[in-house]
Amino acid sequence: MGTRSSASLADIDRQLVERVLAKDPTVIEDIVRTYKREVYHLALQLCRDHDDAEDLVQEVFIRAWKSLDSFRGDARLSTWLHRITVNLYINSTRSKSHQHRKEQESFDEEYMTGGRGAEFDPERLYSSQEIGEHIERALRKLSPAQRVAFVLRHYHDLPIKEIAEHMHNTEGTVKVLLFRAVRNLQKHLSFYRDDTDEHDT
Amino acid sequence: MKIRDKLTEQMLLAYYGELSADEQARFNECLKGDPARARQYHELSALLDTLSQCPAAQLPAEGDEFWTALEHGIIHRLRQHARYSRQSRWRQLVEQFAVGRVALVFGGIVVAFLAGTIIGAGYRATPAEDGRVQVSLPLPPLPIVTSAPSAASTATNEHLRSFLKRSQLYIATTADKQLACKRCLPIERQLDHRQFAKELLAEAQRLRRTAHKDPKVKKVLQDIELVLANLSQDPRTLSSEQMEILHNIASAAICEVSSTVGDTDADNPTDRP
Numbered sequence: 001m002g003t004r005s006s007a008s009l010a011d012i013d014r015q016l017v018e019r020v021l022a023k024d025p026t027v028i029e030d031i032v033r034t035y036k037r038e039v040y041h042l043a044l045q046l047c048r049d050h051d052d053a054e055d056l057v058q059e060v061f062i063r064a065w066k067s068l069d070s071f072r073g074d075a076r077l078s079t080w081l082h083r084i085t086v087n088l089y090i091n092s093t094r095s096k097s098h099q100h101r102k103e104q105e106s107f108d109e110e111y112m113t114g115g116r117g118a119e120f121d122p123e124r125l126y127s128s129q130e131i132g133e134h135i136e137r138a139l140r141k142l143s144p145a146q147r148v149a150f151v152l153r154h155y156h157d158l159p160i161k162e163i164a165e166h167m168h169n170t171e172g173t174v175k176v177l178l179f180r181a182v183r184n185l186q187k188h189l190s191f192y193r194d195d196t197d198e199h200d201t
Numbered sequence: 202m203k204i205r206d207k208l209t210e211q212m213l214l215a216y217y218g219e220l221s222a223d224e225q226a227r228f229n230e231c232l233k234g235d236p237a238r239a240r241q242y243h244e245l246s247a248l249l250d251t252l253s254q255c256p257a258a259q260l261p262a263e264g265d266e267f268w269t270a271l272e273h274g275i276i277h278r279l280r281q282h283a284r285y286s287r288q289s290r291w292r293q294l295v296e297q298f299a300v301g302r303v304a305l306v307f308g309g310i311v312v313a314f315l316a317g318t319i320i321g322a323g324y325r326a327t328p329a330e331d332g333r334v335q336v337s338l339p340l341p342p343l344p345i346v347t348s349a350p351s352a353a354s355t356a357t358n359e360h361l362r363s364f365l366k367r368s369q370l371y372i373a374t375t376a377d378k379q380l381a382c383k384r385c386l387p388i389e390r391q392l393d394h395r396q397f398a399k400e401l402l403a404e405a406q407r408l409r410r411t412a413h414k415d416p417k418v419k420k421v422l423q424d425i426e427l428v429l430a431n432l433s434q435d436p437r438t439l440s441s442e443q444m445e446i447l448h449n450i451a452s453a454a455i456c457e458v459s460s461t462v463g464d465t466d467a468d469n470p471t472d473r474p
Binding site: 028029032033036037040041044054057058061062065066131132135153154155159160175178179182183185186189 | 209210213214217219245248249251252253259260263268271272274275276278279282283
């Protein structure tokens with residue numbers, strides 16, 4: 001969260017929660033200013049696209065504004081916003097499941113049947129930009145639920161128990177989702193692992 | 202889940218520190234005794250480390266205009282939604298109003314009627330400025346629509362008119378005979394004119410008592426009675442002057458009264474003596 005220390009962020013969060021509970025009508029704009037970056041980061045990691053992430057962030061804050069009355073202050077505002085983000089992302093991807101399947105098929109064709117292999121140059125894998133592109137494609141291959149579980153665990157360092165609360169699932173389900181996500185990533189980035197092994201040897 | 206998958210899950214949980222202390226200790230022991238699994242764990246850790254080191258989604262810099270634009274975009278949409286929700290609330294109210302529109306119109310009519318009644322009553326009893334009680338102007342009397350003459354009344358009038366005509370004819374012809382009138386029937390050609398005069402006289406007496414309340418008509422009937430009485434006795438006993446006076450009186454009076462009794466029908470058949 002940039003230069004702000006976690007202590008000051010906690011103070012700001014507490015003040016905002018107090019204003020929310022006091023029904024301050026202007027609090028939503030301060031919530032946006034404080035948490036836009038954090039919410040956008042999560043949205044971008046989930047959507048893997050800046051435009052989609054921007055739309056998702058706007059929807060998150062509108063939903064938050066509509067649900068402010070139901071916020072009881074039991075959790076931190078950031079946690080509450082994360083939950084809204086995850087829910088909206090999963091709901092939005094349900095309607096896009098067909099598109100996701102087509103994307104996945106395209107990915108398989110490009111990377112697994114040699115379509116992409118003609119241009120494949122192992123030497124270029126060592127540039128961070130190339131690695132980033134491959135990781136990007138591998139993450140896009142994950143299903144929305146797997147992506148949420150992996151992003152929250154791996155990039156946001158949330159414990160599985162908390163991820164389960166965010167996703168309204170059991171811990172066992174989250175473990176399975178996380179496991180499948182990592183296995184898919186291993187599969188789709190296997191050429192990189194093999195190549196690095198060869199490179200190491 | 203297969204055993205191999207279960208082991209991979211254990212590795213994953215171990216990497217993320219989700220294992221309990223006991224589980225972690227057992228897992229470490231297992232890795233020491235199984236080089237293949239240790240290698241697998243090493244590969245998994247390397248992959249996840251790579252994913253951490255190369256975050257696929259790069260955020261714009263802190264001071265980038267992107268963040269200002271994003272914030273403005275979000276706040277703009279929030280304000281739009283706030284405006285729309287206010288409008289929706291109004292629209293909802295209008296729709297609710299439309300549902301009860303019929304009842305409201307009916308209620309309005311009833312209220313207007315009651316208000317008009319109350320205000321009207323108050324206006325009637327409101328004292329004028331000079332202290333007098335203002336009284337509403339009296340309504341003009343309703344015109345009494347006279348009912349059509351009853352059948353009995355019409356029959357009586359017809360009877361009276363008939364009698365008057367017959368009397369006039371009789372008196373005229375009889376008197377004219379005495380006066381040597383060329384237009385009248387000769388007296389000798391008349392059937393028992395005295396008897397006819399008596400019958401007319403009786404009829405006149407009956408009518409005078411019961412038929413008409415008009416004093417003028419009553420007076421005429423009395424005169425006719427007198428003439429008829431004289432004629433029924435012996436007309437020749439009367440002098441010609443007396444006869445002419447009676448004739449004129451009777452004719453004029455009968456003509457005058459006939460017009461007042463009602464529309465005389467000239468074509469009405471008259472009993473000729």
